[in-house]
Amino acid sequence: MKNAVKGIIGLFLITVIGCSPYRIVQNKNDRSATWSDYRTFAFIDTNRVASEPGTNYMAAMERIKKEVAAQMLRRGYQQTNDNPDLLVNLGAVVREKTQTRQTTIQEAPLYVGQRRYHWQSQEVPVGNYQEGTLNVHIVDAHRNALVWDAAISRVITSQPLANDELQQAVGKLFEKMPKS
Template structure:
């Protein structure tokens, strides 16, 4: 009985340890002295698209809250209001992209047509489309506001469900990307 319980606990920890999020980019400025930075602010993106959809706005606000929590937990203080007037040490830029992708599978020899005829008949495996899905990527750029130098460029990616993205999923994705953050440790 003890071995069954132990095996079950190992299985649960393995499944819980597997994340559906993968870090697709993690580049940093090796010369950056992160201990000199104390404050941060988000770059205003409303000038890019003055009328984004309400779903997009709500999602971006959730991403900003999750990023702010991660940075505050690491000892940085958020500057609110106009980032230029408040002169934060770090500027945080957030970007999201959703791509429609096609899921494929290879054909097998068992799917080859039965053919009797010329000797030059040739069959090879091919990729066959079986469905489509959406993959979302969240990009974070942290910039030194005074030197205008990119300090950290990171991105995390995941397959999106048809129901949409929940705040818990956003928090998990941001936590995953911040697991590689080169700045102050939490």
Template sequence: MKTLLLVSLLAFAACSPVRVESTTQMPGVNFAAYKTYNFMDVTARNEDVFRGSSASVEQLKQAVARQLEQRGYQRADTPDLWVNIGVVTQQKVQTRETNIWDAPRYIGQRNYHWQSQEVPVGSYREGTATVDIVDAARNEQIWQGIAASALSKDPEKLAARIDEGIADMFKAYPVPPRQ
């Protein structure tokens, strides 16, 4: 029974609508030495910010702030760390592959050729959020996380995906959350 529960939980986690693309960190950095953070101006990166939705950027900032504060960092006007958030959205096409059951049903003298192909079935917008942590004194990026997800039109689902994506991203952050 325990095995079935574990397999079910792993399958559910694998079906998450949010995926962490990558996390990287500069080697040899003592992340525990930093105590404060603040956000850079998001518009400075000149990216498509959720089609101009400043509410989504604020949700990203709040999610990142929660993760950093769980790790003992405090927000300050002259921080040890700058947080730079970049957001890119793009239109994607959802497809499915045709199978042998979609093949022509004609049987006769002519030699028909059938080939599997991708058929468009819908479209959606996908958002990718990049969180860069920058050492303010040296002006060097010391950590980066990238997460992507299909963007929901439902504000509550979008907020939940943002929280989930940032939380998953920060699992790889070198400073664990405090208990």
């Protein structure tokens, strides 16, 4: 009995932990880059980016920038403004998407008529939602070459992302960063 309960709890934990709301949608790196040569980083200036009125784009980007900096520091890179080895560019996009479902044969109309009549399954819209994508581009500042291009997505809810959720998202993305 104890083993069955432990098994159920273990399966539950694996299911909960494995079902992350985040999806890595991009992960490309320059295989010729020597990551051990890089020591410092800086963010590309995004203060000139125009955001729509009523959005908290700049505040959200500052939170993301802070978490990306923490991830870079954990990996041994130092933040500087004087001749950095790496430049970090951040971007965020929110897209309106439509959720659909496939029709089934049970939804086919009852029809008695021409012999050539046929029914075909189709996609039916059932709702709209927003999906947010965070893009991280890391550029070798001396060669002016992209060395890592990564992006992570998730469905956006009406509540702003909590700090621990932001840490989880950026941490999951940085797990894919090439090692030095």
